[in-house]
Amino acid sequence: MAISLENQVALVTGAGTGLGRAHALELAKHGASVIVNDIDSRSHESTQPTAAASVVAEIEAAGGRASVAYCDVSDEAAVRNMVQKIISEYGRLDILINNAGILRDKSFGKSDLADFRKVLEVHVMGSVNCSHAVWPQMLAQGYGRILMTTSASGIYGNFGQANYGTAKSAVVGLMNVLAIEGESKNVRVNALAPTAATQMTESLLNSEDLALLAPEHVAPGAVFMVSPQAPTKTILAAGAGVFATARMEESAGVFLAVENLTAEDIEQQWDRISDMSSTVQTESAFAQTHRYIAKVESDRDSRGALL
Numbered sequence: 001m002a003i004s005l006e007n008q009v010a011l012v013t014g015a016g017t018g019l020g021r022a023h024a025l026e027l028a029k030h031g032a033s034v035i036v037n038d039i040d041s042r043s044h045e046s047t048q049p050t051a052a053a054s055v056v057a058e059i060e061a062a063g064g065r066a067s068v069a070y071c072d073v074s075d076e077a078a079v080r081n082m083v084q085k086i087i088s089e090y091g092r093l094d095i096l097i098n099n100a101g102i103l104r105d106k107s108f109g110k111s112d113l114a115d116f117r118k119v120l121e122v123h124v125m126g127s128v129n130c131s132h133a134v135w136p137q138m139l140a141q142g143y144g145r146i147l148m149t150t151s152a153s154g155i156y157g158n159f160g161q162a163n164y165g166t167a168k169s170a171v172v173g174l175m176n177v178l179a180i181e182g183e184s185k186n187v188r189v190n191a192l193a194p195t196a197a198t199q200m201t202e203s204l205l206n207s208e209d210l211a212l213l214a215p216e217h218v219a220p221g222a223v224f225m226v227s228p229q230a231p232t233k234t235i236l237a238a239g240a241g242v243f244a245t246a247r248m249e250e251s252a253g254v255f256l257a258v259e260n261l262t263a264e265d266i267e268q269q270w271d272r273i274s275d276m277s278s279t280v281q282t283e284s285a286f287a288q289t290h291r292y293i294a295k296v297e298s299d300r301d302s303r304g305a306l307l
Helices: 018-029 051-061 076-090 113-141 162-185 207-212 219-225 263-268 285-303
Strands: 009-012 033-038 065-070 095-097 144-149 187-194 235-239 242-246
Touching: 009 018, 009 076, 018 033, 018 051, 018 065, 018 095, 018 219, 033 051, 033 076, 051 065, 065 076, 076 113, 095 113, 113 144, 113 162, 113 187, 144 162, 144 219, 162 187, 187 219, 219 235
Parallel strands: 009 033, 009 095, 033 065, 095 144, 144 187, 187 235
Antiparallel strands: 235 242
């Protein structure tokens, strides 16, 4: 079934280059009116169009609809003002792709904590600021799609990326909660874990890999994850035309009698506790609590008495 985003309004942050640009172009191709957000990096004397303005021109040249919104996503007031202007002009806001990001890679022991905080401000608080600003509108209109940008570094870790990995793991937590809170209002929240050649990664890859990992090979996945047909609370990993889902799982769990429970008991049962041959997906933290209690009651019944 064809994906149509006609009459929908989409905001893509950090969309002047790389993945954000590719997302914006792909959204426009499917009929969305696209707001291309980026910081305005021009000097006051410059007459050259910004990267964001160039993306808008590219969309318009192809017959699409787009406009620029300059804003640093880590600035809460500026974000709120940007979103209010979008809603005032377009009357709605259907899609938010939190894409803006920076890198400050360095091994943890050599990290500058000011850089660490800056990475968190852009990736985490940028996503929080934008999502919080669009949230009331999406709830009121009974429809919304938000896409966080996570990373394999946040899911699995990567040497030299403690700040980036922390930030990218945090937005998965944000996704999980917003997906639960938005479900009843048809607001679906997902995350994209892209592997793509961008300004942030071009110095780390050879030319052949850069060509294979073009952002354009990821963008169709982003569009699906913000479409009417999108799932929710789902991480889509994407790169080089390969797509996969990633998720958190628990082992089935082992009940140990709480009376006189010791660390040595955990050690003795570790192989069973960590056995991932049978896994469980958990819908929420409270659901996990219920599952644990149910397991205790089940084991109590099967033993005939609590040991």
